[in-house]
Amino acid sequence: MHEIRWKRPLASIEYLYADGVGDVKDYFEEEAFLHDVLDANDCGEPVCVVLYRDENGNRLLQSDEWMEEIDCPAVSVREEPAPPVQDRDSTYEIYQIPATENSADYLFLSYERAKSQLSAKDYVCVYSAPLEPGMTLDGIYARHNRDDRPAAQTMRSLSVSDVVVVRGKQSTQVFYVDSIGFREVPQLVPMLEWLKKKATQKSRPPRPAGRDER
Numbered sequence: 281m282h283e284i285r286w287k288r289p290l291a292s293i294e295y296l297y298a299d300g301v302g303d304v305k306d307y308f309e310e311e312a313f314l315h316d317v318l319d320a321n322d323c324g325e326p327v328c329v330v331l332y333r334d335e336n337g338n339r340l341l342q343s344d345e346w347m348e349e350i351d352c353p354a355v356s357v358r359e360e361p362a363p364p365v366q367d368r369d370s371t372y373e374i375y376q377i378p379a380t381e382n383s384a385d386y387l388f389l390s391y392e393r394a395k396s397q398l399s400a401k402d403y404v405c406v407y408s409a410p411l412e413p414g415m416t417l418d419g420i421y422a423r424h425n426r427d428d429r430p431a432a433q434t435m436r437s438l439s440v441s442d443v444v445v446v447r448g449k450q451s452t453q454v455f456y457v458d459s460i461g462f463r464e465v466p467q468l469v470p471m472l473e474w475l476k477k478k479a480t481q482k483s484r485p486p487r488p489a490g491r492d493e494r
Contacts, residue, residue: 283417284446288362289332290341293317296326314346326354332362363413370411372420375403375443376435388441390459400471403443406435411446417455417462420444445472
C-alpha cells in the first residue's frame with residue numbers, strides 16, 4: 281500500500297506571547313533546533329521547548345547536552361508523544377483530467393491501462409487544501425466522495441485516474457487514484473512542479489511599465 285510518508289519532527293519551539301502561544305516551529309534537523317533554542321536562551325525570549333518521544337517513550341532528539349546551557353527562566357521544556365505530521369505547512373492538491381471531447385484516452389481508467397500514456401500535461405489542478413495531521417490517502421478519498429464534499433460545485437468526486445499531490449517542506453509525493461487504492465507515480469513530480477510554477481507566474485499581475493518605456 282502506497283501511503284503518505286509522514287516525517288515526524290524531533291522537537292518544536294513554541295514562541296510565547298502575553299495572550300498565549302504565538303508561532304510554533306517544528307524541527308526535523310538537530311542542528312537547526314540547537315541553534316534556535318540556544319539563541320532564544322541567550323536573548324531571554326520566552327519559549328516552550330517540546331521534545332517528542334517515539335512509541336517506546338524514547339526521545340527522538342538524541343542530544344541533551346544543550347539542556348545544561350539553558351539558564352533563562354523564560355525557557356521551559358515539556359515532553360509529548362511525537363505527532364504524525366510532516367510539517368505544519370503541508371498541503372495536498374487534487375488534479376483531474378477535464379471531461380471534454382479532447383480528454384485523455386485514459387480518463388477513469390486503472391493505472392495499468394493508463395501508465396503508457398500518463399502525462400502531467402493532461403491534468404488541471406482543481407483543489408488545494410492544508411494537509412491535516414494524520415490525514416491519509418484513504419481519508420482524502422473519503423472526504424472528496426461525501427455528499428457534502430469540498431468544492432462539489434467546481435470538481436467531480438475523487439475518482440480513478442485523478443491524481444493527488446502531497447507537498448511538504450521535505451518532499452513532494454504524487455499518487456494516481458487506481459481502481460483499488462493508490463499508485464505512487466514519482467515520474468509526474470517534475471512536470472507537475474513545472475506546471476504549478478507556470479500557473480503561478482501566469483496569475484501574477486503584469487509589472488507596471490516604467491515611465492521611460494515606450
